[in-house]
Amino acid sequence: MLKDRIFSARECLERNSIDALLVTSLQSIRYLSGFSGSDGVLLVTPDAGCFLTDSRYTTQASREVSGFAVAEYRSKLDAVVEWFSACGCRRIGFIASQLTVEVYDELKAKLPEVEFVALKDELADIRRIKSHEEIVLLETAASLASEAFLSILPLIRPGISERELALELEVAMRRQGADDKAFDFIVASGERGALPHGRASERVICQGELITFDFGAICNGYNSDETVTVALGSPDPQLLDIFSIVKEAHDRAIDAVKPGVPLKDLDRIARSFIAEKGFGSFFGHGLGHGVGLEVHEKPLVSFRSDEIAAEGMVFTIEPGIYVPGLGGVRIEDTVVVEASGCRLLTKVSKELRVL
Numbered sequence: 001m002l003k004d005r006i007f008s009a010r011e012c013l014e015r016n017s018i019d020a021l022l023v024t025s026l027q028s029i030r031y032l033s034g035f036s037g038s039d040g041v042l043l044v045t046p047d048a049g050c051f052l053t054d055s056r057y058t059t060q061a062s063r064e065v066s067g068f069a070v071a072e073y074r075s076k077l078d079a080v081v082e083w084f085s086a087c088g089c090r091r092i093g094f095i096a097s098q099l100t101v102e103v104y105d106e107l108k109a110k111l112p113e114v115e116f117v118a119l120k121d122e123l124a125d126i127r128r129i130k131s132h133e134e135i136v137l138l139e140t141a142a143s144l145a146s147e148a149f150l151s152i153l154p155l156i157r158p159g160i161s162e163r164e165l166a167l168e169l170e171v172a173m174r175r176q177g178a179d180d181k182a183f184d185f186i187v188a189s190g191e192r193g194a195l196p197h198g199r200a201s202e203r204v205i206c207q208g209e210l211i212t213f214d215f216g217a218i219c220n221g222y223n224s225d226e227t228v229t230v231a232l233g234s235p236d237p238q239l240l241d242i243f244s245i246v247k248e249a250h251d252r253a254i255d256a257v258k259p260g261v262p263l264k265d266l267d268r269i270a271r272s273f274i275a276e277k278g279f280g281s282f283f284g285h286g287l288g289h290g291v292g293l294e295v296h297e298k299p300l301v302s303f304r305s306d307e308i309a310a311e312g313m314v315f316t317i318e319p320g321i322y323v324p325g326l327g328g329v330r331i332e333d334t335v336v337v338e339a340s341g342c343r344l345l346t347k348v349s350k351e352l353r354v355l
Contacts, residue, residue, distance in 0.1 A: 018093040027293035141219035146347035148172035162187035166200035182216030193327035227332030257342035288316035
């Protein structure tokens with residue numbers, strides 16, 4: 001599997017007529033080499049390559065890294081310069097969005113004879129299509145996050161704070177086997193439901209409210225992402241109508257997922273339905289995003305997307321309506337595109353759950 005990924009990365013060298021590629025993103029480093037630590041740099045050439053790290057990770061890298069030599073450094077920048085100099089590289093590519101101007105200037109100063117070529121993140125493009133092994137890891141992460149959420153449902157009651165629920169959910173995920181949480185959980189109740197990114201606050205939950213939970217787990221480097229909106233008692237009837245609209249938009253978009261469908265069409269299907277119901281101005285974000293080694297990665301599922309759904313893509317479908325002063329609803333599942341349609345990786349039912 002890693003051999004195929006390295007081959008794809010080396011095709012990037014040929015496409016861009018460069019002698020080497022400097023990889024600094026930890027997610028791309030893991031994807032290409034298997035290294036799961038928190039510091040290092042990967043150098044890729046057409047027929048060789050090296051993973052450089054410091055003494056904290058030398059032993060770990062020697063066990064995890066495949067397809068590349070492993071070398072220890074005391075100064076990362078000096079080690080990169082020394083390695084590129086020894087290889088005689090004259091055109092070195094780097095991912096423009098991931099290298100700071102400061103490091104770029106230092107590399108230019110230390111390697112004045114080298115031409116540095118700024119590239120778009122072609123490795124992120126390679127990562128869009130997931131292998132069977134990756135899909136298994138993504139489904140594992142999604143399953144344990146879903147089970148953790150279901151386990152805390154009895155705790156959702158008047159008087160408990162959003163932050164307390166977020167903490168209970170994180171602990172439950174850890175008990176289920178998660179390595180970490182994928183992001184700071186959103187727990188948005190009552191009027192705070194109108195905040196698409198309403199991270200858990202000290203607000204106390206009250207009877208008769210909707211509560212939106214956006215949560216995810218990391219397992220073996222792979223992320224999950226899921227949003228569930230539940231009712232505590234009997235909320236405002238307008239919020240219940242909004243829930244029904246969002247749920248229908250969510251279902252219509254998921255039913256349309258299959259290979260060959262433009263991703264912007266999925267966004268249009270959900271967005272146009274919400275607009276028909278009079279809430280178009282209250283759905284501002286895109287319909288979804290890719291999920292993998294990063295919780296937000298390619299492909300983008302929005303009206304801006306120029307990509308086509310392909311077998312092996314994994315992305316979210318997450319329409320929402322957010323009405324200031326009233327509240328909001330978001331419903332999100334993560335799907336994998338398969339030959340005849342798609343399959344849900346997230347497991348919690350999205351029917352309205354009244355607690």
